[in-house]
Amino acid sequence: MNVKQFLRRIIAWTVGVSVRVKIMGIAVGLLLLFGVGVVIQVQRVTRATLTRELDERAVSIARDMAARAADLVLLEDFISLRDLVLDILTSNKDVRYIFVLDGRGNVLAHTFGHFLPPDLQPANSGDQYPGGFRIQRLASEEGLLRDVAVPIFGGRAGVVRVGMSQERLGRILSETTKRLLLLIAAVSLVGVIAAYLPARILTKPLLELKNVAEGLGRGDFRARARIRFGDEIGQLTTSFNAMADSLEAFRRDVTQRNEELATLNLVAATVSQSLELQKVLEDALDKVLEIMRLSHGEILLFDAESGSIVPRIYRGISSQFALEIQAFSVGEGIPGLVAQLEQPVLIEDDLADDPRLLRRSLVAREGLRSMVSVPLRSKNRVVGVLDLFSSNVLSLTPEQLRLLVAIGDQIGVAVENARLLEELKAKEQMRLHLLEKVITAQEDERKRVARELHDETGQSLTSLIVSLKALESMTNLPELREKAAELRALGGAILRDVHDLAFQLRPSVLDHLGMVAAIQRLVEDYTQKVGLRIDLQVFGFEGRRLPPATETALYRLVQEALTNVAKHAGAKNVSVILKNGGTSVQAVVEDDGKGFNVAEVMGYAAKDKKLGLFGMEERAALVGGKLTIESTPGKGTTVFVEVPLEP
Ligand SMILES: Nc1ncnc2c1ncn2[C@@H]1O[C@H](COP(=O)(O)OP(=O)(O)OP(=O)(O)O)[C@@H](O)[C@H]1O
Ligand SMILES: [Mg+2]
Known part of the structure; x- marks a missing residue:
């Protein structure tokens, strides 16, 4: 994995964490950034202050030393000078060394054991003392040192050099930094805790929205998110809930349509199983009653000859009731009205009190409280009526009623098809019957003509031939005999033809x-x-x-x-x-x-x-x-x- 991929993965992970973690992450990040800034700034200021202070102290020690050393140098009292040097060294903690040089650069006194380190003297040498001293930064085994040179009598009597350690300065700085960092850590912790609450308040509705959306995905269309505030999230929740509402309605619609289609398919499959009218009617009524979970029903068909609607089959109605069911004229009674208006009629309750009802006493006796009647249509023509009854209140939704009308249309088509087929069968029967008659008549006629040809014409021809034969033997006139023989032969040929014709027409055999x-x-x-x-x-x-x-x-x-x-x-x-x-x-x-x-x-x-x-x-x-x-x-x-x- 190269750096690019690693970065990409980190970014993907960062983007992928929850909003709550993001908010808290931002808060902590900002706090840390602020903390680091503060640490750097404080360090910078502290270091500058302490360094300046250190320098001032070093200069003042060196100056003090120079003032006190001037006489001793002039008097060349090197023993006292050495005591002074050691005295100042021990009374100043940060001072690491002190040495005094004369005007020519010879060491007069120093605080080192035996001799002065050789490279120390030239490390801060020169004639210039701007402001009365010269400071040089030196690296040593124990860290940075500040070497201050102060002249004695303008340098003519010599130079005092004092080396101050920065160690204390470093200690103070690291101590300060440590404390600051601790403080920042504590503040960050408080920051995380403090950020958690607003993050929770902010993300809770989002989380809820997420859960509801997941529920929707799983098919739970009832769950809704709570609207807490009127802010953008609140508005989003409102829109989301509205979307869920319409989704739920849409699904309800689709489910219902599916159910309707399934029911229609069921009816279609049932009524198409047979082409026999009676069976179609029975199957259709049974199926519809089963679908509607009802037990009473009837189908009436329009009879073109009488122009009335005649009950064809019934279910659940006692035969006594059935006997009283008469044909309805179009427009008469509930089935008649349904056929006339081509509209369904639903009587949800109190059927016996309906003014349109004709079979009142029977309805009361059968204990029927409600009914629905739909037209059976085929090619926009009413072919019959389907009545369903119930002894309870029958409340149908508009969708159910619409479905029932669609079922009615389907049964109508099946009825029409079965009827057409029956008509076709009857016509075919009739045609065969006629054909049989025609053929029988033809055969009879042929038989008659053949018999006539054979018996009558044949007999006449035979007697003609016999007469010619007699004529032949009666005369001695050769011409006449010849003519008679000719005619007899002709008669014989005609007789054969007639016999042939009779045979072809219908052989008597x-x-x-x-x-x-x-x-x-x-x-x-x-x-x-x-x-x-x-x-x-x-x-x-x-x-x-x-x-x-x-x-x-x-x-x-x-x-x-x-x-x-x-x-x-x-x-x-x-x-x-x-x-x-x-x-x-x-x-x-x-x-x-x-x-x-x-x-x-x-x-x-x-x-x-x-x-x-x-x-x-x-x-x-x-x-x-x-x-x-x-x-x-x-x-x-x-x-x-x-x-x-x-x-
Ligand atoms: N045995 C056969 N061999 C070859 N072709 C035949 C045979 N029988 C019928 N066909 C063909 O079928 C056609 C229809 O025969 P079909 O008996 O219906 O009519 P047809 O004999 O031409 O006239 P029709 O019988 O009405 O006097 C004939 O015209 C002939 O082409
Ligand atoms: Mg033929």
Whole structure:
């Protein structure tokens, strides 16, 4: 970690500590700064004062010494001079040494044991004495010394040198500093304690705000911070509380919306489970009662034919009550009003006293106190009404009522869908019925025409041929005989055509001998006329007949399949299989022709008015069977039909 990183970390830590610590830190820091300033200043002033004082004392001692030494020097009384020197040394604590020099620099007396240290004399030498003395600072083993030189008789008689120790000065200074530092430490401690209180007062609301904010983060939307003062923190708290208020309201809103959506989903999921109207109604009513925690309810549907609203299902209401429920005209009674105004009606209490109520005695007897009635709508059209009753007071919030209306709309749509599906089913039933009628009529008509052709026209033609034969034998005229023979041949050809036509229309063998025989004849016919090689295989019939409708349908299916092969396939081989499995009968017509795209043709065919394949499908469906066509272009076609048989 380099210095930069270390500093960065320190700054991050400093910034990261709590506000309370910051405030106290600032207070202590300022106190310390102030204290250090004071110490430095006091030291400076004290040192200057003490130094000056020391210098003054040194000068005065040296001067005193010089005055007292002057006579002794002149008298050359060196013994007394030495006594004087030692006397002054012992009576002045700070004086470290004294020595006296004569005018030429010779030592006359000194306070050292044997001799004067050699470098001491030149350390403060010279002729100049500004102000009557000269001071020199000297370094020694025991610290700094102040060496003062004072001349005797202007220097002519000599010089007195006094060395003063600064040790005491240093001691005093360090003592003072120590005390000051102690004082500062004590003041700092008091400062910390003193700062703690305002810091606490200042930070307490902040701390509380922080706790509330954390609570909000955790999802506790009820906690609020106390507003203590009208200062900035107070204002911040006010704003914060307002924010928490709106957050709480927002969350309540969202939760409620979610619940509503969940309920709607539930209803939607329930009503979409079935497409049968009765089941839709039952499921819807049960679910709504469950959601609303109610037990009494009914659903009424609008009946377009009578123009009234008719009760369809009810829950929790006794059958006696139910029996008395009649249809309501639009605008009549509470359901009638709801349907007319397309608005919900909520009667929270005293239902029996409501002037709109029609089933008053029954409501009283059933002990119902309240009700809510909502329209069931689909595409902005009322399709019915949902009534919920309670034997207690029923207070719904506007949101609950709105939800109920939304549920009503959902049920409305489900009801409408179920109804449409029922209508569609009925129409399909009708269509099949009509188709059956048309096909039956067509078959009957074909049968009649075929019989007429066969019996009437055929008989007439036969007798005509017989007459011509007779005519032929009656005459000897060769021309006439020839003409008669010609006409007979023509009559024979017409008779064959008529028989063919009758067969194509409807072979009598179908009615007399059955489908298998008719199909055998059909196959023979196609083999002869179209030149196809047809392989017919029959299983499980053994003279058994099928219901006439099934026989006709299968015969026509095979007929159309073979016609298609002849018309479109360009096939060489065809296989026809008839199989009676007991529970169902199957017919398969398979060719090895060019094949076709079934999906495409079945999509286009209707437009093209090609009805063959569709006709096959319809015929199969009419007898409860199913047609499957499989074809791959280039690989042939398989027509497969299976019709179930009644046991
Ligand atoms: N076995 C087959 N092989 C090849 N193509 C076929 C076969 N059967 C049907 N198709 C194709 O399917 C089309 C539709 O057949 P569909 O029987 O519906 O009509 P169609 O035979 O053309 O006319 P319609 O039967 O109404 O007289 C035919 O035009 C033909 O192209
Ligand atoms: Mg066809």
